[in-house]
Amino acid sequence: MRNGLLITAVATVTVPGLLAMLAVVGHEHVAAEAGVSAAALDGTPPSGPFPVAPATARAGVLNNVAAVQRADGVPVTVFNRVTVSQKAEGMRLLDGAADASLSTSYHGTELISQSSVDGSVKTVSQVWHQGGGVTLVETSDTASAAARPANVSVASSDPASGSPEGVFGVTKSLVALLGKHYVAVDRGGGTAVGRKATVVDLYRFDGSVAARYWLDKQTEVPLRRELFGTSDEVISQDSFVQVKFGALAVSQIAGRGAILAQSHASDQSVAQSAWVAAEPGQILTSLAGKGWPVPGSLPGNLPLYAAASANTASGEVVDLEYSDGLYVVSVFAQRGTLAAKMPGWRQVSVGGQPAFVSGHSVTWAVPGFVYTVIADAPPQTVTQVVKALPRDSSPGVLDRLGRGFVRIARAFNPFG
Amino acid sequence: MSHLGELLSALVDGELSGAELDRANAHVAACGACRVEANALRRLKHELRALAEVNDSNDITRRLLAMGSLDGPPGLVGPGASVQARPLGRGPGPRRRVRATGERSMGDPYSALPSGRLPGRRRGRYVLWSTLTLVVVGVGTAFGMGGSSGSTGPQITPQLEVYDVQHAITSGDVPFDDPTDVPARVPVVAATP
Numbered sequence: 241m242r243n244g245l246l247i248t249a250v251a252t253v254t255v256p257g258l259l260a261m262l263a264v265v266g267h268e269h270v271a272a273e274a275g276v277s278a279a280a281l282d283g284t285p286p287s288g289p290f291p292v293a294p295a296t297a298r299a300g301v302l303n304n305v306a307a308v309q310r311a312d313g314v315p316v317t318v319f320n321r322v323t324v325s326q327k328a329e330g331m332r333l334l335d336g337a338a339d340a341s342l343s344t345s346y347h348g349t350e351l352i353s354q355s356s357v358d359g360s361v362k363t364v365s366q367v368w369h370q371g372g373g374v375t376l377v378e379t380s381d382t383a384s385a386a387a388r389p390a391n392v393s394v395a396s397s398d399p400a401s402g403s404p405e406g407v408f409g410v411t412k413s414l415v416a417l418l419g420k421h422y423v424a425v426d427r428g429g430g431t432a433v434g435r436k437a438t439v440v441d442l443y444r445f446d447g448s449v450a451a452r453y454w455l456d457k458q459t460e461v462p463l464r465r466e467l468f469g470t471s472d473e474v475i476s477q478d479s480f481v482q483v484k485f486g487a488l489a490v491s492q493i494a495g496r497g498a499i500l501a502q503s504h505a506s507d508q509s510v511a512q513s514a515w516v517a518a519e520p521g522q523i524l525t526s527l528a529g530k531g532w533p534v535p536g537s538l539p540g541n542l543p544l545y546a547a548a549s550a551n552t553a554s555g556e557v558v559d560l561e562y563s564d565g566l567y568v569v570s571v572f573a574q575r576g577t578l579a580a581k582m583p584g585w586r587q588v589s590v591g592g593q594p595a596f597v598s599g600h601s602v603t604w605a606v607p608g609f610v611y612t613v614i615a616d617a618p619p620q621t622v623t624q625v626v627k628a629l630p631r632d633s634s635p636g637v638l639d640r641l642g643r644g645f646v647r648i649a650r651a652f653n654p655f656g
Numbered sequence: 657m658s659h660l661g662e663l664l665s666a667l668v669d670g671e672l673s674g675a676e677l678d679r680a681n682a683h684v685a686a687c688g689a690c691r692v693e694a695n696a697l698r699r700l701k702h703e704l705r706a707l708a709e710v711n712d713s714n715d716i717t718r719r720l721l722a723m724g725s726l727d728g729p730p731g732l733v734g735p736g737a738s739v740q741a742r743p744l745g746r747g748p749g750p751r752r753r754v755r756a757t758g759e760r761s762m763g764d765p766y767s768a769l770p771s772g773r774l775p776g777r778r779r780g781r782y783v784l785w786s787t788l789t790l791v792v793v794g795v796g797t798a799f800g801m802g803g804s805s806g807s808t809g810p811q812i813t814p815q816l817e818v819y820d821v822q823h824a825i826t827s828g829d830v831p832f833d834d835p836t837d838v839p840a841r842v843p844v845v846a847a848t849p
Binding site: 341377408409410411414515546548553555557559563568570572574575576577578579580582583598601608610612614616639640641642643645647648 | 822
């Protein structure tokens with residue numbers, strides 16, 4: 241009798257505790273399985289209308305590199321086969337392209353093909369740019385372009401310089417960064433979109449080619465850009481498939497502008513997002529004071545070069561821009577937690593971090609914050625970036641128990 | 657005639673020998689009163705012995721006997737031991753011996769019963785189970801409460817259409833469209849439950 245009562249009492253108090261513990265562990269186990277079952281993130285090289293040359297066919301782009309050391313110990317990379325004049329001309333051409341992207345009027349169709357964390361992403365965009373003025377863009381993905389002619393429209397200006405953005409990543413601020421992280425070399429003449437062009441190669445300091453630009457011979461506006469990974473594979477191709485320069489394009493902007501104005505008026509989320517630029521160093525200090533953990537640089541030698549903030553419908557959002565001039569990673573951070581349901585997003589595991597991806601965007605939550613990364617960078621770089629940013633690291637058993645005992649103590653604290 | 661007196665009890669107990677035993681037997685044979693008394697003593701002794709006999713399979717009896725000897729020395733009798741009451745009679749010697757599985761000397765007629773050790777072990781079990789229960793419940797509760805980070809602000813869905821445009825502006829590239837429907841990306845703001 242007494243044994244029965246004892247067993248009953250023990251079971252009454254023990255079973256709920258064990259069930260609670262098993263429920264928590266089981267929940268985490270299911271979540272981990274969901275992450276495991278998600279797709280891998282190794283993006284495949286893009287394939288499409290662009291002729292993609294195999295890596296072996298581009299072996300010649302590698303330059304002989306000799307690393308020497310200055311008297312003060314700083315290593316200096318020397319490209320044996322590249323003359324000083326070639327390097328100077330390369331940077332001059334890119335600077336000129338950034339200027340031409342601002343001052344030249346044009347209308348064209350751009351085709352963008354990139355490897356992203358969510359696989360290959362292709363986009364077709366109609367672009368109208370008035371020299372020294374606004375840029376209008378209508379973007380749609382190639383898969384649904386016929387059914388949905390345009391679902392993103394924007395009139396934009398570069399917040400960093402207060403001027404319209406460039407073409408294919410050739411902006412004044414990014415070209416300045418390029419000069420610090422790469423070596424630009426004039427490679428002579430070429431053709432793109434049926435127009436005569438000047439080819440500029442961008443080299444890493446190890447001698448491998450990182451990017452190739454085709455700049456319009458007449459206007460200096462970029463016509464095409466290819467980005468190469470460290471293994472010489474093509475990871476991104478941006479090109480005009482048709483383009484017209486001159487006043488003819490400007491005349492079309494007024495009509496498109498009216499349409500876009502109506503579109504923006506009905507789009508509250510865009511209207512509410514008035515980004516206010518901030519000095520990167522100051523915003524880092526400010527965020528650290530508020531308890532927002534953000535780094536000053538990201539893996540891949542990507543320093544913070546621009547920052548902005550905006551008040552949106554879901555609260556204050558901070559935009560941190562990291563770039564080496566070629567790859568750009570935008571980090572958006574805001575307080576809160578991810579919604580229980582994420583329509584349009586796919587759950588994956590990025591560098592061990594449970595996250596959601598959509599196109600070239602990755603978002604995840606840490607206690608108190610939601611981070612969203614949009615990257616024009618190789619998937620491997622994005623994975624490193626996600627690892628470098630705050631992660632929702634599951635506490636160890638001891639940490640978890642300690643936190644639980646503290647909460648229990650607080651719950652029963654008569655003075656608390 | 658002088659009756660046997662205390663010798664009668666010794667005779668019944670089988671403690672007499674030699675001439676003393678012959679003399680007692682002769683007297684009992686001749687004396688009806690002593691014979692009657694001897695028979696009564698033997699009957700009483702037999703009945704008492706029967707009462708004191710412990711049946712090992714009778715658990716209730718053993719427990720009752722054990723409850724009455726809590727102060728007895730530990731480690732005397734284990735399960736399955738047969739316990740026999742002290743034989744009636746007086747004096748030292750066989751009357752003070754107990755025949756059990758292991759023969760031991762006892763100072764108390766019930767001290768040979770399974771006593772002392774069993775209740776102590778049971779108390780230990782109570783303490784052990786209570787401690788284990790508290791530990792399991794406490795650890796389980798702490799583990800469960802330590803897992804969640806608690807309230808972390810509003811639930812949001814990233815405004816990707818806004819972020820895409822901002823990224824395009826700063827990166828000098830066109831904004832990417834996404835294969836999902838734009839209406840599905842309208843930011844969702846909900847109060848934290």
